Structures are given as C-alpha cells and as structure tokens.
Amino acid sequence: MSIVVEQHIQTILRVVHSPQLPALDANTALIHRSWRRCVREHELDPTLLPDVRIETSTRLRECRQLNEEYLHVARAGMEQLYKHVSALGYVLMLTDAEGVTIDYIGNDTWDASLKRAGLLLGANWNEVHAGTNGIGTCIAERNTLTCHREDHFYIGNVGLSCTCTPLFDPHGGFLGALDISALSSPDARESQHLARHLTVLYGRMIEDANFMHQFRDQWILRLGTAGPLVDVCGELMLAVDRDGRIVGANTDARRYLRLLDSAGLTREARASVVGSHLSGVFGSRIDAIWRLTKGTGDASSIVTTWDGQGYHASMIAPKTAPRWQRSNDSEAQANPRKHDVLARLGGGDARMSTLLERAARLVDKPISILIQGDTGTGKEVLARALHDASRRAAAAFVAVNCAAIPESLIESELFGYTAGTFTGARSKGMKGLIQRSDGGTLFLDEIGDMPLLLQTRLLRVLAEREVLPLGAEKPVAVDLHVVAASHRDLRRQIVAGTFREDLYYRLCGATLALPPLRERSDKDFLIETILQAEASAMNANAALADDARELLLRYDWPGNVRELRNALRFALSIADGEAIDVWHLPQEILDAAEPPPEPTGFALSHSGHEPAAAICALDERALLLATLRRHRWNISDAARELGLCRATIYRRMKRHGILSPTQLS
Numbered sequence: 263m264s265i266v267v268e269q270h271i272q273t274i275l276r277v278v279h280s281p282q283l284p285a286l287d288a289n290t291a292l293i294h295r296s297w298r299r300c301v302r303e304h305e306l307d308p309t310l311l312p313d314v315r316i317e318t319s320t321r322l323r324e325c326r327q328l329n330e331e332y333l334h335v336a337r338a339g340m341e342q343l344y345k346h347v348s349a350l351g352y353v354l355m356l357t358d359a360e361g362v363t364i365d366y367i368g369n370d371t372w373d374a375s376l377k378r379a380g381l382l383l384g385a386n387w388n389e390v391h392a393g394t395n396g397i398g399t400c401i402a403e404r405n406t407l408t409c410h411r412e413d414h415f416y417i418g419n420v421g422l423s424c425t426c427t428p429l430f431d432p433h434g435g436f437l438g439a440l441d442i443s444a445l446s447s448p449d450a451r452e453s454q455h456l457a458r459h460l461t462v463l464y465g466r467m468i469e470d471a472n473f474m475h476q477f478r479d480q481w482i483l484r485l486g487t488a489g490p491l492v493d494v495c496g497e498l499m500l501a502v503d504r505d506g507r508i509v510g511a512n513t514d515a516r517r518y519l520r521l522l523d524s525a526g527l528t529r530e531a532r533a534s535v536v537g538s539h540l541s542g543v544f545g546s547r548i549d550a551i552w553r554l555t556k557g558t559g560d561a562s563s564i565v566t567t568w569d570g571q572g573y574h575a576s577m578i579a580p581k582t583a584p585r586w587q588r589s590n591d592s593e594a595q596a597n598p599r600k601h602d603v604l605a606r607l608g609g610g611d612a613r614m615s616t617l618l619e620r621a622a623r624l625v626d627k628p629i630s631i632l633i634q635g636d637t638g639t640g641k642e643v644l645a646r647a648l649h650d651a652s653r654r655a656a657a658a659f660v661a662v663n664c665a666a667i668p669e670s671l672i673e674s675e676l677f678g679y680t681a682g683t684f685t686g687a688r689s690k691g692m693k694g695l696i697q698r699s700d701g702g703t704l705f706l707d708e709i710g711d712m713p714l715l716l717q718t719r720l721l722r723v724l725a726e727r728e729v730l731p732l733g734a735e736k737p738v739a740v741d742l743h744v745v746a747a748s749h750r751d752l753r754r755q756i757v758a759g760t761f762r763e764d765l766y767y768r769l770c771g772a773t774l775a776l777p778p779l780r781e782r783s784d785k786d787f788l789i790e791t792i793l794q795a796e797a798s799a800m801n802a803n804a805a806l807a808d809d810a811r812e813l814l815l816r817y818d819w820p821g822n823v824r825e826l827r828n829a830l831r832f833a834l835s836i837a838d839g840e841a842i843d844v845w846h847l848p849q850e851i852l853d854a855a856e857p858p859p860e861p862t863g864f865a866l867s868h869s870g871h872e873p874a875a876a877i878c879a880l881d882e883r884a885l886l887l888a889t890l891r892r893h894r895w896n897i898s899d900a901a902r903e904l905g906l907c908r909a910t911i912y913r914r915m916k917r918h919g920i921l922s923p924t925q926l927s
C-alpha cells in the first residue's frame with residue numbers, strides 16, 4: 263500500500279474513531295459526518311477499491327420515465343450551465359432521489375476516462391455503497407457540498423472534485439441532485455468556489471422552472487427585494503388559487519415566509535404556508551396583490567408580511583386551464599376510466615394531482631409500485647384505485663397486511679400448502695394469497711414488517727413469477743401485479759439489515775408518496791366526499807355548519823384521512839339527524855381549536871392568590887351559564903362578551919356539561 267493511500271485511510275479512521283468531531287467549516291463538517299456514517303452505518307471499508315455501481319438499461323429507463331417532467335425542465339438548465347463550464351473541464355450529472363444518474367452532459371474527448379471514473383449516465387452514487395462523494399453525501403445531507411479530492415471515502419475517487427446541490431419540488435419533496443464534477447483539479451478546495459456558486463444558482467433556477475411548470479394553471483406571486491428585477495428573478499414564489507389560498511411555495515418561500523397563527527404571533531412556517539390564505543402571511547396591501555392580477559397593479563407594488571418584511575411583488579397569470587379539465591388530454595381521452603378512478607382521490611391539491619397523474623401513467627405498465635405515506639393517508643385506497651383503473655380490474659385484488667398476520671402463519675397464508683402438509687381442518691391443502699391474486703393485484707401492506715426469511719421467498723416469486731406452496735414439489739406459475747406499501751423508511755431498514763435491498767429494488771419500480779392530510783389543500787373536498795358517503799350509508803343528514811367546517815379545516819389530523827372519516831362518522835351519530843355543528847365534533851378537535859394563551863376577557867380575576875381549581879371551575883361554569891342565558895343562547899354574542907372564540911365556548915359547554923335548550927329538546 264502506498265504512503266498516500268495509507269495516509270488517506272488513516273485520516274478517515276482517525277475522524278471515524280475520534281470521540282468528538284472538531285468544530286470546522288460547514289463543508290468539512292458534512293464530509294466528516296459522512297465518513298462516520300460510511301463506517302458506522304453503511305459498514306464500508308475504506309481500504310477497498312469497489313467499482314461504481316452502474317444500473318441496468320431497464321432500470322435506468324424506469325428511473326427516467328418516473329422523472330419525466332423533472333428531467334425535461336432540468337435539461338434546459340443543465341445545457342445553459344454547461345455553456346459556462348465546459349471549457350473548464352467539468353461534466354454535469356442530474357440524479358434522482360436515490361442517486362441514479364438520469365441525465366448527463368459530458369465531453370466526448372475524455373469519454374473513456376470519465377466512464378472509468380463513474381461519471382456517466384446510469385451511475386448510482388448513493389453513499390450507502392459509493393461512500394462519501396458529491397452526489398451521495400449531498401443526498402444524505404440534503405445540503406449543497408463540495409467533495410474535493412481526498413474528501414472522497416474510497417481512494418479510487420480521490421482524483422475527482424465534485425460540487426452538488428439538492429433539488430426540491432414545490433412541496434418540499436426531494437427530487438434529486440445537480441452535480442458538477444471534474445476529473446482533475448488544482449489542490450486547493452478554493453478553486454471550486456465558482457463551480458459551487460454556479461451549481462447553486464442553476465439548481466435554484468431548475469427548481470423555480472419546475473415550480474412554474476407545475477403551477478402553470480395557477481396565479482404565481484413573485485416576491486423579491488430588488489424592485490426592477492422582481493419580474494425576472496423574484497426569489498420567493500407562491501402559487502395562489504382564485505380564492506387567495508396558497509397552493510405551492512418554492513424553497514425560499516418555504517424557508518423565509520412566516521404564518522400568522524391563531525394566537526396572533528408569527529411562527530416558523532413548515533410546509534404550512536401551503537394550504538393557508540395569503541392574508542395569513544401578508545399583513546397589509548393584500549388589495550395591491552389582487553390589483554396585480556387584474557393588470558392594474560403598480561409594477562413596484564410592495565407587500566408587507568406580518569413580521570414586517572417588505573417585498574416587491576409581481577403576479578404571473580395562469581397559462582392553461584386546470585390540468586384535469588383539459589379537453590385535449592390525449593391520455594385521458596384514450597382511457598377515461600383510468601383517470602376517473604384515480605382522479606376521484608384528490609380535489610385539486612397540487613401534490614395529489616401530480617401523484618395521481620403519475621399513477622395514471624403507471625397503470626398497466628409492468629412496474630411494481632411502492633406506496634409510501636403515514637398511517638391513514640390512503641395507501642390501500644390508492645392501491646385499489648390502481649387496480650380498478652387497470653385491465654386487471656375484473657380479477658382479484660388481494661390485500662395482505664404483513665404486520666397483522668402472525669409470523670408463524672404468514673408463510674402458509676402467502677404461499678399456501680399442499681394436501682397432507684399439515685394435519686387438521688385444512689388437511690386438503692390451501693391456495694395461498696399469492697395464488698389467489700393470480701391475474702389480479704397483490705397488495706402487500708406494511709411490507710417493512712415482513713420477516714427476512716419470507717422476503718427471500720417473495721423475491722423469488724417476483725423474479726420468477728412462480729410460487730412454490732409448502733410441501734409442493736413443483737412451482738405454480740402466477741401472473742400478478744404487485745403493489746406494496748409502507749409507512750416506514752425502507753432505505754433505513756436496508757441499512758439496518760432488516761430489509762433486503764434486492765427486494766426493495768424489485769418492489770419500487772415506482773414510488774408514490776402520499777402527503778399527510780394536514781399538508782393537503784383539498785381538505786374541503788375530502789370532507790365533502792366522505793361526509794356524503796358516510797351520511798348516505800347511515801341514512802343521515804349530511805349538512806355541516808360553517809363553524810364546524812372551519813374547525814375541521816384547521817385541525818392537524820395526526821391520523822390523516824382515517825381520522826377524518828372517523829370524526830365525521832362520530833359527528834353524524836351524535837348529531838342524530840341535525841346538521842353537524844361544532845359541539846357534535848370529537849373532543850380532541852375542539853381541544854385543538856383552543857388558542858394557546860388564556861384570553862384575558864374570561865380570566866377570572868382573583869387578585870392576590872390562585873383560587874383552588876374546583877372553585878375556579880365552578881365560577882367558570884356559573885359565569886358561562888349566566889352569559890349564555892343573558893344572550894338567549896346566542897353563542898356568537900356570548901363569545902364576543904367573554905372575549906373567546908365560538909369553538910372555545912362550545913368546548914367549555916361540553917366540559918361543564920352545559921346543554922343549550924335546542925340540545926335538550
């Protein structure tokens with residue numbers, strides 16, 4: 263081993279084993295964290311010389327198909343960037359979220375050397391197997407970084423200098439990374455400053471172009487600090503529907519805009535500016551924004567956020583009719599059913615529309631689908647819709663919950679068994695669930711909970727398209743489409759050794775990630791659809807009071823659509839034929855509507871010392887009752903007098919067991 267190689271390995275191992283990482287510049291800190299991850303989590307060995315992994319042409323085609331729109335937009339940005347850097351010896355790579363290079367612009371002159379170094383289409387630079395490198399570490403950290411020469415984990419890569427920036431979609435979802443790499447470069451890392459600056463600049467440009475493309479059907483509000491430039495490069499962008507509701511926000515808007523909450527304070531915006539109204543973000547001159555939409559606005563209009571930041575604003579008009587309504591959508595016309603069944607699952611939320619459009623394209627394609635999403639987001643509903651939209655619709659849809667079947671039974675349930683394998687009631691043998699889904703769809707829910715041994719057997723079924731029942735000697739051919747679902751991060755499970763990597767790649771030809779309900783801007787649509795369905799099943803009145811609807815829209819929904827369905831079912835039962843009002847809603851929804859600070863109007867002022875809780879509660883009940891009676895049970899008037907919101911009045915009535923005369927009758 264040469265001295266240089268030995269020194270490189272020693273440096274890495276010293277950092278990996280040192281009890282504490284020294285305080286360093288941000289870029290070096292990212293590199294050191296990655297070295298540690300490579301040894302401790304990915305169990306990589308820096309003394310080895312592995313080849314860069316190159317995906318098969320089939321998998322590369324699948325990855326490109328799945329990222330069609332992103333690829334199209336990014337290509338234009340890459341071509342522009344390449345004009346600036348080609349003479350400097352750089353190549354450009356665009357990857358998907360897993361680190362597979364799905365687009366590449368390079369130089370034919372050094373083609374052979376670039377290929378040898380792994381700078382080519384189809385190369386998979388995921389840190390899990392490629393060690394610290396520009397792309398893999400940028401993906402793991404979701405951060406821009408330069409991986410310069412000896413920063414690389416494997417000695418085989420230390421000639422390279424790579425700078426990479428992450429790319430996000432308008433909902434904060436991770437798309438992939440844009441990388442600029444050179445085969446050789448000067449020793450000093452500072453030589454890469456320009457490359458870094460250009461990569462970040464073009465990365466943001468690609469994100470913004472993707473944003474404009476996705477929201478071409480909506481009004482787009484651009485905000486910038488430089489007045490004359492706001493039309494061409496407003497740094498913050500919001501997509502807004504006709505009612506002024508924000509339906510998308512670019513990376514900077516998500517980062518910098520803050521939302522006014524119910525307590526009147528601004529708080530950090532998560533993805534939550536999306537779904538809220540413009541008035542929740544801007545405190546003044548909202549009218550100025552809307553004048554811009556009518557073309558009467560002043561080009562130098564300034565709008566001010568609730569936290570006092572002024573921005574120059576400019577509005578871009580929608581370019582086309584909403585995507586789902588376009589009459590010349592050839593695919594929708596070719597197979598309207600495909601679109602109908604899937605389109606019904608969303609009501610205009612941009613992220614759902616993109617997902618459902620992508621799902622419609624996947625129908626009847628020989629690609630396994632992995633659905634990800636938190637519990638109750640509708641993974642099984644989506645799997646069934648995919649089945650119903652497909653040419654397999656008339657055959658069986660078999661759903662298997664891998665977490666619910668006891669480990670001792672799952673094998674026989676899935677694979678079945680022949681006569682005589684077991685003694686007992688089923689001694690004649692049993693067809694397994696896989697065989698029962700022959701010709702149809704096999705939905706494997708909670709796939710992350712499947713025991714490792716069975717993962718191996720399932721892999722064989724997927725690879726060979728045949729199943730071997732327990733006790734059988736000959737396998738049986740099966741024709742099935744597999745859709746799997748999980749709320750777990752399967753990639754983490756791969757790293758932890760509880761999920762097979764090869765099975766993962768078999769299952770996730772395409773990934774569809776369902777958003778949590780709190781981030782969806784089509785809650786109103788879901789409330790209405792589910793309410794109608796539940797009311798008709800219960801033969802009940804589907805009317806919903808505005809106040810109750812408002813509370814449902816504002817609630818956080820940790821249990822997602824399942825919790826919404828349960829809440830509506832509960833409210834319909836309690837309302838017992840009346841229109842659903844606030845007091846019919848489940849307690850947790852009323853509790854969540856309570857603003858955080860105790861409002862002064864209703865605080866019982868016992869000067870000096872704290873009253874005993876029981877006395878306080880009694881006083882509160884008496885005061886509430888008296889106020890309600892004085893206002894002839896008009897909740898709004900009572901709320902106004904006590905300085906509370908209506909929801910709090912209802913919540914406290916419920917807490918103190920106070921029923922209005924209409925509730926008593």
Ligand SMILES: Nc1ncnc2c1ncn2[C@@H]1O[C@H](COP(=O)(O)OP(=O)(O)OP(=O)(O)O)[C@@H](O)[C@H]1O
Nearest residue numbers: 607636637638639640641642643644792823824827
């Ligand atoms: N788009 C939708 N429209 C109407 N109801 C829906 C929709 N999505 C989900 N639901 C309802 O929400 C509930 C949960 O849905 P589903 O079982 O598909 O969720 P899941 O993500 O598979 O849950 P889990 O992770 O717990 O298995 C069901 O009652 C379903 O009917």
